[in-house]
Amino acid sequence: MAKDELALAIANLERDKVLSLVKERLQAGVKPMEIINSLQEGMVEVGNRFEKGEFFLSELIFCGEIMKEAMVELEPKLAAGDREYRGTVVIGTVKGDIHDLGKNIVVMLLKGAGYNVVDLGVDVAPEKFVEAARETKTSLVAMSMLLTSVMDKMKECVQAVKESGLNVKVLIGGPIIDDKVMEFSGADYGSAVASDAAKIAGEVYGAA
Amino acid sequence: MADVAKLAEERKKRYLAAMNLEKPDRVPIRLNFSGEFISKVAGYTFQETYYDWNKNIDATRRMLAKIDGLEMVMGGANLWWATLHDAVGARYLKFAGRDLDENTMFQYVEDAYMLPEDYDDFIENPTEWVATKFLPRIHAELDEPGTYRATVGLIKGAYGLANQLAAGGQGMASYQQEFGVVPSVTGVSKAPFDTLADTLRGLSGIMMDLYRCPDKLKKAMEVLVPHNIFYGMATAQGDTEYPLFMPLHRGAYPFMKMDQWVEFYWPTLKAVIEGLWAAGKRTLFYAENIWTPYLEKIAELPDKSIVFHVDQTDMDKAYKVLGGRFCLSGNVPNSLLAFGKPEEVKDYVKGLLDKYARDGGFVIDAGAVILDDAKEENIVALIEAVHQYGVY
Amino acid sequence: MSNSMTFKNLPPAVCLPWDVKAKELGEIKGDADLIKKEWETLDMFGYIYIWYWVQR
The missing domain is CATH 3.40.50.280 (Cobalamin-binding domain)
Structure with a gap:
C-alpha cells in the first residue's frame, strides 16, 4: 500500500486532491521527477487493485485521465534526461x-x-x-x-x-x-x- | 417445396419451444454467422459482399446449400452495405477493398462524436439532436448542411437504407422458401447505456461521465428508454414470435464495479426489456464476454422475458441462477471453432448438452458472432454433435 | 436546460408532429384522419432513418 499522500490520492481516484497536490509540490520546489514517482506509486496500486478485482475498467480509465491531467502540469517542467525508466x-x-x-x-x-x-x-x-x-x-x-x-x-x-x-x-x-x-x-x-x-x-x- | 415448408415449421416449433422452456424434439441450433464467415464459405471476397447486394444475398444462399443442417439465419448476409456508408461519408467505418485489404473484416473507429456539453440538447429532444448535430459530425458528406453535397448525401442515405431494408427482407424470405430456415431474431435494440457508449460518447467518454456528470448520463438514458423499445418493435416489424437481438457490450465484467452497474447500466436496460415484454416481445440477451457477477440482478426480469446468451459467463452459475426461468443459449467458444479439432468441438457440445440441456430450455450456439476464422468442419461437427446427443 | 432545440422531447416515431403540420395546413377539406395517418407513417420512416445511425 502506498504511503505518500499523492500516491494515495491517485490510488483513491481523488482527482481534485491529486491536481492540487501536484501544484503545491511544484511550487514548493519538489523535483518534477519525484512527483511523477509518487504518481507512479499510486498507479501501481491501482493496477494491483484491478488485478485483485477491487477495481474495474471504469476506475482504470478515470485514473488514466487524472494522470493525463497531472502530466499536463508536469511535462513542460521536466528537463531532458530527467526521466529514468525501468526499460x-x-x-x-x-x-x-x-x-x-x-x-x-x-x-x-x-x-x-x-x-x-x-x-x-x-x-x-x-x-x-x-x-x-x-x-x-x-x-x-x-x-x-x-x-x-x-x-x-x-x-x-x-x-x-x-x-x-x-x-x-x-x-x-x-x-x-x-x-x-x-x-x-x-x-x-x-x-x-x-x-x-x-x-x-x-x-x-x-x-x- | 412442401418438404421445405414442413422443415421450416419444425425448426420454428423447436426454437419457440426451447425459448418457452419446453422440451422440443431436440436441441435447436442457432449459430449467428458474420457476413465475413458467410463470404468465406461462399467463395466471395469480403469486398464483394460488402459492396454488391446480389452477392451479399447469394453468399448466404451458397452457405445454406453447402452446410447441411443450418436451421436459422440472422437476416441478410451482411449488416454493413458499404455503399450506403460511402454515400453519406461515414467517418467511423473502414471497409475491405476501400481502406483495408479486400479480405479484411470491416472495422469501427470509436470516438466521442457526442461531447459532454451536448447532453442538455440530447435530453431536450434526442431525435432532433441526432438529426441536426450528430449526423453532420459522423457523415463527411453532411459537413455543411444545406449545401448541394449535404442535400444529396441525405437523400442518398435515406434511399439507400430503404433499399437495404427491402433487400434484406427479400433475402430472408427467399432463404425461408428455398432452405426452410427461420430467423434467429427479428428486430434489434440496445441497452440505453450502450446506445450512448457505442456510437455517441465512446467508451472513455462514458466512463468519464460516470464520474463527471452522472446525473446527465442518467437522465439521457431515461430519455432513451421509450426510443429503444420503439426502435426494437419497429425493426422487428411488429413480430413477437422470434426474439429481439440485443447485443450487450459495456455492461460486461469488468467495465463497471457492481454499484455502478446497478446504478447506471441496469435500471434502463431492465426498463427496455420489460417494455418489450409488455408488448409481447422477448429479448435475446446477447451477453458478450463475461456477465457472471450480474446474474442475480438479471434474475429480477419476468420469467421467459429473455433468452440469456452465454459467451464467457460462467455457464454453471448461469444455469444455477437463471435456468428453469429463462432459456439459455451458447456457449461453444469461438476460439474452439477457430483452432480446435472437430472431435474437440463434439466433446464440448456433448458436455454442454449433458449438463445444461436435459430439461429443455436450451439453444446451442457459439459464444459470440462467428467470424471468418471459424473452420467449416468445426461448424459441421457442432451440428452433428447436436443431432447425435441433443435428441430428447 | 438548453433552448437550442426546436421541439421538446418528442416521443418515438415522431420527427415533425402532426399537430404542428395540421396547424400550418389550416382547414382540411377532405378526410383529415387519412392525411394524418399517412403523414405519421412516413414521419416514422424518417425517424427510423435518423436513429439507424445511433442504434446500429
Missing part, C-alpha cells in the same frame, strides 16, 4: 485490427509502472514492430488484438519479430488469448488480463 516496451495493435482500448490500458499501466512505452498505434504491420524493436533496442514487444479474425496476421507479426534475430521477447494480449491461441502464435508471453503486462515486463527486465 522500454514497444507496443501496438496488430495489422488488421484497429481496436485500441486494451492497448491503451496496458500503455497506461506500463507507464505507471515506470517503463518507457513506445506506442506504435493500431493496424501495425509486422515490419513496423521489427523496425521499432531495432531502433529502441527494447527487450519486449507487446502486441494487442481484439478480433479472433486477425489471428493469422498476429502470427505474422510475432514471427517477424522472432525471425529478426533481435534478442526480444514477444507478449500478446487480448480478451481471446488462451492456450490454443498461445500455441498457434508462437509468442513468449500472453495474457487476457491487462495488469499482467507490468508483471511480464518486470520478468523481462529482471525487476523484483
